[in-house]
Amino acid sequence: xxxxxxxxxxxxxxxxxxxxxxxxxxxxxxxxxxxxxxxxxxxxxxxxxxxxxxxxxxxxxxxxxxxxxxxxxxxxxxxxxxxxxxxxxxxxxxxxxxxxxxxxxxxxxxxxxxxxxxxxxxxxxxxxxxxxxxxxxxxxxxxxxxxxxxxxxxxxxxxxxxxxxxxxxxxxxxxxxxxxxxxxxxxxxxxxxxxxxxxxxxxxxxxxxxxxxxxxxxxxxxxxxxxxxxxxxxxxxxxxxxxxxxxxxxxxxxxxxxxxxxxxxxxxxxxxxxxxxxxxxxxxxxxxxxxxxxxxxxxxxxxxxxxxx
Amino acid sequence: xxxxxxxxxxxxxxxxxxxxxxxxxxxxxxxxxxxxxxxxxxxxxxxxxxxxxxxxxxxxxxxxxxxxxxxxxxxxxxxxxxxxxxxxxxxxxxxxxxxxxxxxxxxxxxxxxxxxxxxxxxxxxxxxxxxxxxxxxxxxxxxxxxxxxxxxxxxxxxxxxxxxxxxxxxxxxxxxxxxxxxxxxxxxxxxxxxxxxxxxxxxxxxxxxxxxxxxxxxxxxxxxxxxxxxxxxxxxxxxxxxxxxxxxxxxxxxxxxxxxxxxxxxxxxxxxxxxxxxxxxxxxxxxxxxxxxxxxxxxxx
Numbered sequence: 241x242x243x244x245x246x247x248x249x250x251x252x253x254x255x256x257x258x259x260x261x262x263x264x265x266x267x268x269x270x271x272x273x274x275x276x277x278x279x280x281x282x283x284x285x286x287x288x289x290x291x292x293x294x295x296x297x298x299x300x301x302x303x304x305x306x307x308x309x310x311x312x313x314x315x316x317x318x319x320x321x322x323x324x325x326x327x328x329x330x331x332x333x334x335x336x337x338x339x340x341x342x343x344x345x346x347x348x349x350x351x352x353x354x355x356x357x358x359x360x361x362x363x364x365x366x367x368x369x370x371x372x373x374x375x376x377x378x379x380x381x382x383x384x385x386x387x388x389x390x391x392x393x394x395x396x397x398x399x400x401x402x403x404x405x406x407x408x409x410x411x412x413x414x415x416x417x418x419x420x421x422x423x424x425x426x427x428x429x430x431x432x433x434x435x436x437x438x439x440x441x442x443x444x445x446x447x448x449x450x451x452x453x454x455x456x457x458x459x460x461x462x463x464x465x466x467x468x469x470x471x472x473x474x475x476x477x478x479x480x481x482x483x484x485x486x487x488x489x490x491x492x493x494x495x496x497x498x499x500x501x502x503x504x505x506x507x508x509x510x511x512x513x514x515x516x517x518x519x520x521x522x523x524x525x526x527x528x529x530x531x532x533x534x535x536x537x538x539x540x541x542x543x544x545x546x547x548x549x
Numbered sequence: 550x551x552x553x554x555x556x557x558x559x560x561x562x563x564x565x566x567x568x569x570x571x572x573x574x575x576x577x578x579x580x581x582x583x584x585x586x587x588x589x590x591x592x593x594x595x596x597x598x599x600x601x602x603x604x605x606x607x608x609x610x611x612x613x614x615x616x617x618x619x620x621x622x623x624x625x626x627x628x629x630x631x632x633x634x635x636x637x638x639x640x641x642x643x644x645x646x647x648x649x650x651x652x653x654x655x656x657x658x659x660x661x662x663x664x665x666x667x668x669x670x671x672x673x674x675x676x677x678x679x680x681x682x683x684x685x686x687x688x689x690x691x692x693x694x695x696x697x698x699x700x701x702x703x704x705x706x707x708x709x710x711x712x713x714x715x716x717x718x719x720x721x722x723x724x725x726x727x728x729x730x731x732x733x734x735x736x737x738x739x740x741x742x743x744x745x746x747x748x749x750x751x752x753x754x755x756x757x758x759x760x761x762x763x764x765x766x767x768x769x770x771x772x773x774x775x776x777x778x779x780x781x782x783x784x785x786x787x788x789x790x791x792x793x794x795x796x797x798x799x800x801x802x803x804x805x806x807x808x809x810x811x812x813x814x815x816x817x818x819x820x821x822x823x824x825x826x827x828x829x830x831x832x833x834x835x836x837x838x839x840x841x842x843x844x845x846x847x848x849x850x
Contacts, residue, residue: 264673265754270681273666273725280700280722281688287699298701344594347587358591362598363841367829369783371801372822375808376605379815387604390622417597425841449584477692481785485805499694506698507790515698522695530690 285523291516298512309513319518321493322501325408329497330476332412333419337472341420342465345427346457359428363421370418374485377414401487404494411495414486415479423468430464431457470533477526498522609633609820616816632820636807640795641824644803651713651799652781655720660774662721663728664766668758670729671736672744682733688726694786701790715791716799720784724777735769736762768839775832775840782829800825 295305313319348359365373380386381400388396400410438456447455480499483489489496489504496504499522506515608616610628619625670682700719709715739762747757763770788802798806804821811817833840 264675265669265758267669267673267675267677267681269669269673269754269758270666270678273662273729274681274684276662276718276722277685277688277725280703280719281691281693281696282684284696284699284703285691287702288696291698291702302702340594343587343590347591350584350587354588355591358595360837361595363837364602364830364833365598367779367833368822368826369785369801369804371783371785371804372826375804375818375822376601379608379819380601380604385616385621385815387600387621390604390620417601421598474690474692478694480694481789481801484785484789485808499692502695503697503786503790506701512698512702519695519698522692526692526695527690534690 288516288519288523291512292520294513294516296512297510298507299510305513309511309517312511312514313517313521316514318493318496318501322496322498322518325493325495326477326497328408329412329415329479329495330473332409333415333476333479334469334472336412336416337420337423338465338469340416341423341468342427342461344420344424346431346453348424349428349431359424362424365418366421366425368418370481371485373414373418374482377410377417378486381410402491404491407487407491407494411483411486415476415482418482419472419475423472426468426471427461427464430461434460466533466536470530473533474526474530477522477529498525605819605822608816609823611816613814613816632814632817633824635811635814635817636821636824639807639810640798641803641821643795644798644800645825645828647713647798648782648800651716651720652778654713654717655724655781656774656778659721659724659728659777660770663725663773664732664763664770665758666725667729667733667736668754668762671733672754672757672762682729685726685729689730693723697786697790700787704791710791711793711797713792713797716784716787716797719787719791720781724780728773728777731773732766732769735766739765771836771839775836779829 291302292309293304293306294302295309296302344362348355348362368376378401381388383389383399388398398406401407434457438460439452442452442456477499479497480503483495483497483500484503487495489500498518502515502518502522505518506512604622607624608621609632610630611619611625612629612631615625615627666681666685669678704710704715704719709718743761743765744757747761752760783801784799785801785805788797788799789805792798792802804818804825807821808818
C-alpha cells in the first residue's frame with residue numbers, strides 16, 4: 241500500500257550496483273517471500289482478470305462467459321456513479337488532508353516542548369481500526385444523541401449521514417481524521433531533514449517566518465510532498481472498511497465508491513464475474529495513478545534533496 | 550567472530566540522533582518570536598482529535614438510560630462498568646485471542662521471510678534477485694485489495710474458509726512488499742567492510758545474515774513489525790470475506806457485529822471500541838518512540 245519516491249529510487253539504484261567480491265548470497269533466501277507473494281498476490285491478480293470473463297455466483301461452478309460481465313459492468317450506471325464518487329472522495333480528501341498534514345508536520349517538527357506533547361496525542365488515531373473510527377463517528381454524528389445537541393449548536397445537529405448532499409463531505413472529514421496523523425508523521429520526518437543552517441542564513445538575511453516557509457520549507461519538502469501525495473491518492477482506493485461501516489455506501493448510492501461497489505456486487509449481489517471486472521478496473525486505476533505520480537516526481541531527479549539522505 | 554558482530558558500532562539507521570535534536574534547538578533559538586497562529590492551529594487540531602475520543606470514553610461509562618437523558622458531552626455522574634462487563638460476557642475474550650493469533654501468526658513469519666528476502670536483495674545479485682525485487686516494488690503500486698475475489702476462491706478451494714489460517718496467509722503476503730522495501734533500505738546502510746571482514750573470517754552468508762545484518766537492522770525490524778501488527782490487528786476486509794462463524798471472529802469484525810446485536814445500546818458498542826483499542830494504546834505508550842521515529846525514518850529514506 242505504501243510507496244515512496246525516494247525509497248523506490250534507492251531500491252532500484254542499489255540493485256544495479258553489483259556487490260564487490262562476486263559471490264553474494266543465494267537467491268534462495270528470497271524464495272519464501274517470493275512464493276508467498278506469488279501465491280497470494282500475483283496468482284490472484286491474474287485470477288481477477290480470468291474471473292472477469294466468467295460467470296460465478298460464489299458457490300457453484302465457474303463458467304466461461306466471454307465479455308458479458310464486462311458488458312454488465314460497463315453499461316451499469318452504478319459503475320459510472322461509483323467512479324465519480326471515488327474521484328470525488330479522492331480529490332476532496334487530498335485537498336483537505338495535504339495542507340493540514342503539511343502544516344501539522346512543520347508544526348510538530350518544531351523544537352518547543354508543548355508541540356512534542358501535542359504530537360503524542362495527534363497520533364492516537366493511527367491506533368484505531370477503521371471499524372472503530374466509523375462506529376465512534378456514527379454515534380458522535382447522531383443528530384439526537386451526538387455532538388450537535390451536546391454542544392447546543394443546532395447547526396451541528398444535522399442528519400449528517402442521512403443527507404445525500406452532506407454525507408460525502410462527512411466521509412471526507414472522517415477519512416481526514418483517521419489519516420492526517422500518518423501523513424503528519426511523514427512531513428515531520430521530512431522537515432527534520434532540512435538543515436538548520438538554511439533557516440539561520442534566511443534569518444540573517446531578514447526573511448520572516450512566512451517567507452522561510454515558502455522559500456525554504458516548501459521547496460525542500462518537494463519529494464516528501466510527492467511521497468505523501470502518492471500514498472494519499474493510491475490509498476484512497478482502499479477506503480473500504482471505514483465507509484462500509486459508516487454508511488454502507490448510502491444513502492442511496494451517494495458514498496458507494498469503487499472498492500465498496502466491487503464488494504457489494506460480488507458478495508451481496510453474488511455476481512463474482514462483474515465484481516472481478518470491477519477489480520480489474522481498480523487495479524488499472526491504482527497502477528496508472530501510481531505511475532503518473534512517480535513520473536511527476538521523477539522528471540527532475542537531480543534536484544532530489546532526499547537522495548542519499 | 551562473535552566479537553566482530555558485537556563491536557559497539559554506531560547504528561546504521563538514520564533514527565533521530567543528537568544532530569537532529571541540536572538542529573531543532575538551534576532552530577528554536579533562531580525563531581525567538583512565538584508563533585501564535587501555529588499554536589492556535591495546533592490546539593484546534595488537538596480538539597478535533599480528542600473530542601471523538603473523549604466522547605467514546607465517557608459514553609462507554611454511561612448506562613443506557615443516562616445515554617438518552619444526559620448531555621452527550623458531559624461525563625456521567627455515576628460512571629458504570631456494566632457495558633464493559635456486557636462486552637466481556639459476549640465472547641470478547643475469544644475475539645481478542647483470535648486477533649492475537651492472527652496478528653502474531655502473520656507478523657512473525659512475514660518479518661522472517663521479508664528479512665531474508667531483503668538480505669538477498671541487498672547483498673546478492675543476478676537476474677533472479679533483481680526480478681524478485683522489481684516484483685515486490687510493483688506490488689507497492691497495486692491496490693491488492695482488488696484481488697479479494699480470487700483470494701476468496703482460493704481459500705474456499707483449499708478448504709480453509711472460516712479458519713484463522715485463511716486470514717494469516719494472505720496477510721503475510723500483503724505485508725511483504727513494504728517490509729522488504731523498508732528493511733532493505735536500512736540494510737544498505739550497513740558498511741560493506743563489515744561483511745568483507747566477516748567473509749575473510751570464513752563466515753557464510755547464512756551466518757552473516759543472522760550475526761551481522763540482523764543486529765544492525767534490529768530497530769527497523771521492530772518498526773516494521775509494529776507497523777504490520779497494526780495493520781493486521783485492525784484489518785477488516787479479509788475477516789469479512791474469509792470468515793463467518795463467531796469461532797473465527799476477530800476484533801474489528803466483532804465491533805461491527807456488536808453494532809448489529811446491541812443496536813440501540815450505543816454505550817455498550819462504544820465500550821467494545823475502547824476494549825478493542827486498549828492493547829494498542831498500551832503498546833503505543835510503551836513503544837511510542839520506537840514506532841514514530843522508525844516510521845519517520847522508514848518512510849523518508
